Amino acid sequence: MRAVVIHAFGGPEVLEVAEVPVPAVRERQVRVRVEAATVNPVDLATRSGALSEAGLLPARDVIGIGWDVAGTVDEVGPGVTGVVPGERVVGLKDRLDVPLGAQAEYVVLDADAVTRAPSGHSPVEAATLPLNGLTAVQALDRLELAAGRTVLVTGATGAVGGFAVQLAAARGLRVVAVAGAEDEALVRGLGAEWFVPRTARLGEAVRALVPGGVDGALDAAVTGAAALDAVRSGGVFAALVAGGAPLPLRGTQVFNHWIRADGARLADLVALVEAGSLTLRVAEVLPLEEVAAAHRRLAKGGLRGRLVLTP
CATH class of the missing domain: 3.90.180.10 (Medium-chain alcohol dehydrogenases, catalytic domain)
Incomplete structure (x- = not known):
């Protein structure tokens, strides 16, 4: 073969x-x-x-x-x-x-x-x-954010980020999405409540929308410390690259997420695709x-x- x-x-x-x-x-x-x-x-x-x-x-x-x-x-x-x-x-x-x-x-x-x-x-x-959907859902599971909490998703038009926005919104999380300025309509259509164009001063831009900072972040774009600055003190941060997690400043919980194969969890994602909830x-x-x-x-x-x- x-x-x-x-x-x-x-x-x-x-x-x-x-x-x-x-x-x-x-x-x-x-x-x-x-x-x-x-x-x-x-x-x-x-x-x-x-x-x-x-x-x-x-x-x-x-x-x-x-x-x-x-x-x-x-x-x-x-x-x-x-x-x-x-x-x-x-x-x-x-x-x-x-x-x-x-x-x-x-x-x-x-x-x-x-x-x-x-x-x-x-x-x-x-x-x-499989890869991108499981990465998004497993990272969100580890963030352990309850409905009504706020979450930042960087790289929101990417494969992982796009799934993360949809999955987070489906859980009742309030999503701040970061992407290129031309992608606002796309990410809002995926379920984002707030939109932030890519910027070097990400923490400042996010905190202008969510005073005090978001409860958690899923850093699909690997922005590191810039995205961590948008997270409130004591919040939680998921890094999606090996060795790329920023220091856990201000009492934040920071972890590197590495995907694992999981047919049962993948079946859950298949059901969401069939229901039209995942694109x-x-x-x-x-x-x-x-x-x-x-x-x-x-x-x-x-x-x-x-x-x-x-x-």
């Missing part, structure tokens, strides 16, 4: 679509015939060597690329229940020390990392949900062979959805 791999770290030119053996299924695993796989910032960090430099990616001769996937179950291993061959699913590969990723013709995932795909949506759309956004679809072009496009920024590869 074909799979996106690298043999050395570097720029997009190190990406290769190689012929590799179809992965075998083991106990409590499923093999998925990939119909769509999303390109995410973590893929760029894998390819460039940033994850390795952070001590998160073990050294190997061949490293596969890709985390989230939509496709059809091809085979199930012993001990698997609730998932059958022929079923359309979405899933997430959250382990770094495995030889192949989701950007391939087939991928093997733990059975508890997949759930049925949302009905009424194409595999291309469905593939944009799947695709920026562009490219064939697997154009993975290097996808990396270059993602690195430029400014996308209002995800790039998706199809084998």
Whole structure:
């Protein structure tokens, strides 16, 4: 089968679509015939060597690329229940020390990392949900903010940020969204109560709207200390990049959030998609062979959805 791999770290030119053996299924695993796989910032960090430099990616001769996937179950291993061959699913590969990723013709995932795909949506759309949707909902869960509280979401037009705005609003949280000045209508449509254009003086701008500061922040744009300044003393702050959390000034609770695969939680997100409460956004679809072009496009920024590869 074909799979996106690298043999050395570097720029997009190190990406290769190689012929590799179809992965075998083991106990409590499923093999998925990939119909769509999303390109995410973590893929760029894998390819460039940033994850390795952070001590998160073990050294190997061949490293596969890709985390989230939509496709059809091809085979199930012993001990698997609730998932059958022929079923359309979405899933997430959250382990770094495995030889192949989701950007391939087939991928093997733990059975508890997949759930049925949302009905009424194409595999291309469905593939944009697992990584970014789970990142947003799990980070919000850790913030533990009750309905009526205020939350700041930076990068509100991005894949994680857009989901976070919708999920937070659905919980009854009052959302302050940060994005480009041209995106106000978009983020308000996602459920934001307040809008702040990107600014170097973020704390000041947010506190002008929410005196005393917001109760919590989900920093999808990795603004760090600038977003923390918008949080009230004793508030809570979720950083979404390894090692990128600011110091917990003013008694704030600051944590780095790292995603974990969770088929049950992903099923909750699928239900929200089917109910029309969560929006799947695709920026562009490219064939697997154009993975290097996808990396270059993602690195430029400014996308209002995800790039998706199809084998």
